[in-house]
Amino acid sequence: MSTATSTPTGTGKQPGSRQATHKHSQPSKRGRVQQRWLPWAFLAPTIVGMGIFTLLPIVASVALAFFRWDIISAPTFVGFDNFAEVVQDPTVRVSFLNTIVFVIVAVALQLGLALGLAIMVQEKLPAWLRVFFRSAFFFPLILSAASVSIFMRYLFNEQFGVVNWLLSLVGVPAVPWLTTPGGSAAVVILVYVWQNFGFSFLLFVGGLASIPVETYEAASIDGATGWRKHFYVTLPLLSPTTLVASVMAIINALQVFDQPYVLTRGGPGDSTRTAVMVIFESAFQRLEFGQASAIGVILTLIIMAITAAQFRLSKRFVFYQ
Amino acid sequence: MTLISDRVETTAPVVTRKKRDWSVAGRVAILLIASVFVLGPVLWTLSTSLRPPSESFKLPPAFLPLNPDLASYQQVFKQLNIVGLVLNSALVTGLIAVGQMVTAALAGYAFAHLRFRGRGALFSIVLATMMVPAQVTIVPVFMLIRGVGLSDTLLALIIPAIPTAFGTFLMRQYFMGLPGELAEAAAIDGASPWRTFRSVYAPLAMPGLAIVGILAFNFHWNEFFRPLIMTISEQNFTLPLGLVSLQGNLGTGSISVVLAGVVLSMIPALVVFMFGQRALQDGLTAGTGK
Numbered sequence: 001m002s003t004a005t006s007t008p009t010g011t012g013k014q015p016g017s018r019q020a021t022h023k024h025s026q027p028s029k030r031g032r033v034q035q036r037w038l039p040w041a042f043l044a045p046t047i048v049g050m051g052i053f054t055l056l057p058i059v060a061s062v063a064l065a066f067f068r069w070d071i072i073s074a075p076t077f078v079g080f081d082n083f084a085e086v087v088q089d090p091t092v093r094v095s096f097l098n099t100i101v102f103v104i105v106a107v108a109l110q111l112g113l114a115l116g117l118a119i120m121v122q123e124k125l126p127a128w129l130r131v132f133f134r135s136a137f138f139f140p141l142i143l144s145a146a147s148v149s150i151f152m153r154y155l156f157n158e159q160f161g162v163v164n165w166l167l168s169l170v171g172v173p174a175v176p177w178l179t180t181p182g183g184s185a186a187v188v189i190l191v192y193v194w195q196n197f198g199f200s201f202l203l204f205v206g207g208l209a210s211i212p213v214e215t216y217e218a219a220s221i222d223g224a225t226g227w228r229k230h231f232y233v234t235l236p237l238l239s240p241t242t243l244v245a246s247v248m249a250i251i252n253a254l255q256v257f258d259q260p261y262v263l264t265r266g267g268p269g270d271s272t273r274t275a276v277m278v279i280f281e282s283a284f285q286r287l288e289f290g291q292a293s294a295i296g297v298i299l300t301l302i303i304m305a306i307t308a309a310q311f312r313l314s315k316r317f318v319f320y321q
Numbered sequence: 322m323t324l325i326s327d328r329v330e331t332t333a334p335v336v337t338r339k340k341r342d343w344s345v346a347g348r349v350a351i352l353l354i355a356s357v358f359v360l361g362p363v364l365w366t367l368s369t370s371l372r373p374p375s376e377s378f379k380l381p382p383a384f385l386p387l388n389p390d391l392a393s394y395q396q397v398f399k400q401l402n403i404v405g406l407v408l409n410s411a412l413v414t415g416l417i418a419v420g421q422m423v424t425a426a427l428a429g430y431a432f433a434h435l436r437f438r439g440r441g442a443l444f445s446i447v448l449a450t451m452m453v454p455a456q457v458t459i460v461p462v463f464m465l466i467r468g469v470g471l472s473d474t475l476l477a478l479i480i481p482a483i484p485t486a487f488g489t490f491l492m493r494q495y496f497m498g499l500p501g502e503l504a505e506a507a508a509i510d511g512a513s514p515w516r517t518f519r520s521v522y523a524p525l526a527m528p529g530l531a532i533v534g535i536l537a538f539n540f541h542w543n544e545f546f547r548p549l550i551m552t553i554s555e556q557n558f559t560l561p562l563g564l565v566s567l568q569g570n571l572g573t574g575s576i577s578v579v580l581a582g583v584v585l586s587m588i589p590a591l592v593v594f595m596f597g598q599r600a601l602q603d604g605l606t607a608g609t610g611k
Contacts, residue, residue, distance in 0.1 A: 038514050039440075042431035045424040047443070049484025054450045057461035064460065071464075117355055120348045129349065136356040138602060139363070142590040144543030146561035147583045150568050151366040154576050160378035162365060194359065202606050255454050258545045262565055276456045276546075283460050284550055296457040303454060 064293040071287060082294035092295060095266075095273040102189060102274065103253040109193045110249055111242070114200035119230060122208040138202060140195040149262035152191045153178065181271030184264045188272050192259050196252065200245045207241030208234070239318040247310050254303055275299050363587075370394070370580035377576045393581040397567075401582060405556060406563040410542060411589075413478050413559060418537040420483035422530045429492025430518055430526075434504060444493070451486045455546065463550060477551040478559070482541060488533040491607055495529030496522060532604040535597040542590060560586045 065082055069075035086092050121133050140148065155162045156177040164174045177183040211234065219233045235242075257276040260266060266273035275295065283292030365382055371389040372379070397403055431437070432444050466477045499522060507517040523530075548559045558566070564582050593601065 036437075039431045039435040039437035042427040042435065042518075043443070046428035046447070046484050046489055049424065050447065050450055050486070052465070053462055053481040053484060054453060054458055054486075055446075057458035057465070058453060060461035060464075061457050071467075113355075117352065120352055123348060124345060125349070129352075133352050133356060135598065136359055138598070139594065140359060141605070142539055142543075142594045142601070143363075143587060144545065144561045144590075146543070146545040146565050147586055150564060150583055151362060151580060153568075154369075154580075155362055155365065157378075160380065162380070162382045165380045165382070194362075198359075199605060202602055206606055251454075255456060257456075261545075261549075262568075279456050279459075280546075280550070283463075289460055289464075292460055296454075296460065300454060300457050304452070307452070 061293045061296055064290055065297050066290070068288075068290045071289065075290075078290065082290045083298070086291055086294045086298065091270055091273065092278050094270045095278045096275050096298075098185070098271070098273060099254060099256070099275040102185070102192075102256060103250055106189045106192050106253050106256075107246065107249045109189070110197045110200050110253075111246060113193065113197045114245070115204050115238075115242075117197075118201050118204035118208055119234065122205060134202075134205065137198045139198070141198045143195065145195060145258035146262050148195050149191060149259050152187070152194075153263055156187050178264060179268065181268055184268060184272045188256075188260045188263055191263060192253070192256060195259075196249075200249055203241055203245045203248075204238070207238050211237045236319045239314075243310065243314045243318050247307055250306060250310070251303055254299070254306075366580050367584055370577050370584045372577060374575045374577045393575075393577040394585070396575070396578045397581045397585065400578060401563055401567050402555070403563070403582065403585065406558055406560045407585075409475060409557065410560040413475055414538050414541045416479045417482045417541050418534045420479070421485045421488045421537045422534050424483060425485050425488030425492045425533050426523060426526060426530055427518075428489045429494075430496050430522060432489070432493040433496035434501060434522070435514075447486050447489055451490075459547070459550060466551065472551070473553040473557055475552075475557060478548060482537075482547075485533070485537070488537070491533055491604065492526065492529055494607070495526050499525055528600075531597070532600045532607070535593055535600050536604040539590065539593060539601060 064075075066077060066079060067075040068078045068082070117133075117137060121130055125133075154160075156164075158164060158174055158176050158179060161177070163177070167173075167175065175183060177187050215233055215237065216229065219229050224232060255276050256274050257280065260272045260274050260277060261280075264272045266277050276299070279292050279295050279299070282288045282295065364385075368383050368385055369377055370393055371391070372383070373390050373392060428447075432440065432447075462481055463472075466472050466481070471477045471480075503521050503525075504514075504517050507521050508514075512520070543561060544559070545561045545565075548562045552558055552562065555563075555566070564579070564586060567582055568579050
C-alpha cells in the first residue's frame with residue numbers, strides 16, 4: 001500500500017464535492033501529513049480485502065480458464081481447450097439451457113406476482129392490513145434457501161405431500177413432482193419464486209409510493225378508472241423501478257444453486273442442473289479447476305451482456321419523470 | 322411521503338360507493354389467499370415438527386400444533402450436533418457482521434468525508450465488484466485459502482466475507498447525509514481526524530451500521546454455497562449444511578426431526594425479523610435508485 005507518494009492535494013476536482021474538507025483554519029505541518037495518509041488508513045481494510053478476495057480472484061479465474069489443473073500436479077497451459085470442451089460438453093449445454101429457461105419463467109412469475117400484489121397492497125386498505133401483508137410477503141426472504149428447500153421437498157411429496165392433497169381436493173390426480181423432469185423443474189421454479197418474489201414486491205411498493213398522488217387525481221378527472229388508471233399511469237411511471245427489479249431478479253436467477261441442489265441434486269437426469277451447479281461439480285467433485293473457471297467466465301460474460309442489453313433497451317421504454 | 326392509498330377521493334361520485342367497498346373486499350380476499358400460500362408452508366413446518374413422527378404425513382394437514390410434543394426436538398439434539406452447528410453459525414455470522422460494520426464504517430467515512438486522490442475512481446471500482454458473481458471468484462479464493470493452510474476452518478468462511486462493497490456503499494450514503502460542519506467544529510476544538518470520526522460521526526451513524534450488521538447476519542446465517550465448498554469435516558459445518566446432511570442421513574423416515582432442526586435454524590432469523598424488519602427492508606432496497 002503506497003501512501004505518501006502523492007503530491008499534496010489541492011481543492012476541487014472532486015466529483016460531488018459536497019463533503020467536509022477537514023481543513024484546519026491554519027493547517028499545521030503535522031496536520032497536513034496526517035491528511036495525506038489518513039484516508040488510506042481508513043480504506044485499507046476494505047481495499048486490501050477486496051484486492052485479495054475479489055479483484056485478484058477475478059484475474060486468477062480468467063487466467064485459470066486457460067490452464068488444466070487438478071491441484072495435485074502442476075498446471076499446464078492449454079489455450080482455449082477448456083472453452084472448446086466446455087462448449088461441446090452436453091451436460092454443460094443442458095445446464096445452461098435449463099438456467100435460461102429457469103430465468104425466463106421464474107423472473108416472469110416473480111415480477112408479475114410482485115407487481116400485482118404491490119398494486120393491491122398500495123391501493124386503499126386499512127393500515128394494519130397493509131402492514132400485515134407486507135410483512136407476510138417479505139417473510140420468506142429471511143429464511144435460508146436450504147431450509148426452505150428441505151421442507152418444500154416434503155410438501156411436494158407425491159404420495160403424502162400437502163400440495164398433491166390440495167390438488168386432489170379440486171380433482172387433479174397426483175402430480176409426480178420430484179420424480180419427473182418437468183415436475184422437478186416446476187418445483188424448483190415454484191420454490192424459488194415463493195422465496196424471492198418478496199424482494200421484487202418491496203421494490204415495487206417503494207416505486208408505487210413515490211408516484212405523486214396528483215398524477216392519479218389528474219387521471220381520474222380525465223375519466224381513467226380501475227385497470228385503465230394502472231395501465232396508463234402506474235406502468236409508465238413505474239418503469240424505472242421495473243427496470244431495476246428485473247435486472248436484479250435476472251442476475252440473481254442466473255446464479256440459482258441452493259434450491260436445485262437441495263431439492264433435486266440436479267436430477268432426474270440433468271433436468272434441473274443449473275450453470276452454477278456445473279461449476280461446482282466440475283471444480284469440487286471432478287477437480288477440473290480450469291474447466292470450472294472457463295464455465296464461470298462464460299456465465300459472467302452472459303450476466304454482463306444481459307445487464308448491458310437491459311439498460312440499452314430501457315433507454316427506449318423507461319419513462320423518467 | 323404520500324401513499325396512493327392516503328389520497329382523498331375527490332371526484333368519487335356517491336353512486337360508486339358500494340362498488341368500491343366490493344373492490345376492497347375482493348382485493349383483501351386475493352391478498353389473504355396469497356398470504357396463506359406464503360405463510361402456510363412455514364406454519365405446516367412448525368406444526369409438523371411439534372407432532373410425533375407417526376403423524377408427520379397426516380392429511381388433511383394440520384397447521385396448528387394442538388398437542389405439542391417436543392420429542393422431535395430432543396431427537397434433533399441426539400442425532401445432530403446442533404449445539405456445535407449453532408455455535409459455528411453464530412461465530413461465523415457474528416464475526417462477519419462485526420467485521421463488515423467496522424470496515425464499511427471506515428471506508429464509507431473516507432469516501433464521504435475525506436479527500437484523497439482517485440477517490441471517485443476507487444469508489445467506482447468498489448461498486449463494480451458488486452457485479453461479480455460469487456461463483457466466479459470461488460475457485461481462486463478456495464485455492465488461496467488452501468495455500469495459506471486455512472482450508473476446512475471457520476476462518477475460511479469469515480475472512481473473505483468481511484470486505485463489503487454493498488456495506489461500504491450504504492455507509493458512504495449514510496455519512497454523506499451527515500453535515501460536514503461537524504468535522505469543522507471538531508477540528509476547531511482540536512480533535513484529530515481519527516477522533517472526529519470515532520467520537521462524532523461513528524456514533525451518529527449507528528442506524529446505518531445496524532442495517533449493515535442485520536443484512537450481513539441475515540445473508541450469512543442462511544448461506545449455503547460457500548460453507549458447502551469451504552468446510553469438509555462435520556465439526557466445521559454451519560447450520561444449513563448440517564440440516565441438509567441430516568436430511569440425507571434420514572431419508573424421509575423421520576421428517577418431524579428434520580423439521581425440528583429447520584425450525585430451530587429459523588429462530589434467530591425470526592428474532593431479526595421482529596426487531597429489525599424495517600432496517601432489513603431498507604437495506605435490501607437501498608441503492609436501487611429509490
